[in-house]
Amino acid sequence: MLAFFFIIGLSFLLMASTLINMLGDYLFDVRIQGDRAGLEKWAVQAVDDLSRGSASGIDAVVRKAGAELGGRVLLLDKDGKVQSDSYQTAMGQRLHYPEVTSILISGQTADYGVHSLTSGEAVSRLNLLSFASRDEWASYSSAGIVESSHVIGVLLLISSVKEMMNSLLLLQNNMVLLFVGVALAAVIAGMVFSRVLTQPISDMTRVIKSMSKGDLGVRAQVKGSGEIRQLALAFNSMSDQLESLNQTRNQFVSNASHELKTPLATMKIMIESLIYQPDLDPELRTEFLSDVNQEINRLSSIVSDLLTLVHADSRTTRLNRERMSLAEVVKDTQHRLAPIAEQNGQEITLNLTDSCDMYADKAKLQQVVYNLMENAVKYTPQNGWVKVSLTRIGRDAILTVSDSGAGIPKENLPHVFDRFYRVDKARGRESGGTGLGLSIVQQYVNLHGGNVSVASEEGQGAVFTVELPLNKG
């Protein structure tokens, strides 16, 4: 701001002083021409009277010339002695002004100069410095009185340049005022402009600060147009994501704690009864201990599912891709689940139309297929059926797992992939489910660039469909 002022001020000063000097020069030139023309006219009229030595004639000429030219007129003889003075004060004195000697000695016909009335200093021209001193200035104009090419005297006109100086001073003052006005306007305009520019940015800075202090609910104001508006929009959408991430995380932590606390509470009750009832029936004792053991299994499966999820969560998760056949994975899984299915009197049928060779993380896809088929077996009553089909459509492998179970009510469908979500809380826990299986499925399928969806009608079983890109590597 200061530098800005300095530059503007300097250029303005330069401009103003040049202008004033030019104007001053012009005014003086006009004045010189006028004075000279007038003086030369009167010098001609004075020739006769001076050569005749007529004092009254000379006085008359000097008086008339003074009245006409508006100043003090003096007539000097060829020795520089005052013969007549319209002010009557310098009679008989010898004057050695440069304007006089230049005519009497150097032989000029006319001359001009400026004198300070206060200090007597003579200058050839007025300049800016003359303004600085508060002196009064007067212009001295002289013209030779010539009789047949002999200089016989000098006519001198002394007139104040006060009026001209005053008008120049006024001009100078006006210029200063104008400069102050322009500078002030520039500063105000600059401030307003920079405020308009920086206001949204400082607004946003405030929002970011309060956000970093933990207030995730604040949003930047979207106003104006262009980049600032884009920035505010981008920032707000980022904030939305942060807030929802934070909510999800809190929900997750509270769900996880709850899920871990339930088995712990059950175990505590059973262990306390074992401690306080030492003479417990051995059969009941064994039953309690095996219940405790089951709860421990449950806890460890929750913890391992959680670990799986957290690992899959991190953006840095790398897939251990290898050449594999999805059809083989389905067959393996059927083998693993066969004992349970047999126990339930369920039939698992496979319909594999393509081997679906792909370049993928085998362990993760095994988990995907297992979780889906296990659910189908688990949520299908005795003597039901489970069908698994695998086909290839274009560059995608399509895996569907359907069953003849109870299905999923419409209102619960959007949530089955949520962490810890179970349609029937009691039944889920009793069957050992953690509610994390489908979350893991979704996570792993997404990591492979695929997609998983569910369709179900209550009472008519469920159909889970996985689409996986056949990445051939």
Ligand SMILES: Nc1ncnc2c1ncn2[C@@H]1O[C@H](COP(=O)(O)OP(=O)(O)O)[C@@H](O)[C@H]1O
């Ligand atoms: N094939 C299915 N038939 C009916 N309900 C299902 C099926 N698969 C999943 N569900 C419902 O979705 C919920 C979430 O499944 P999941 O994430 O695997 O958790 P878990 O199996 O541990 O309960 C299950 O609790 C169940 O209510």
Ligand SMILES: [Mg+2]
């Ligand atoms: Mg499950």
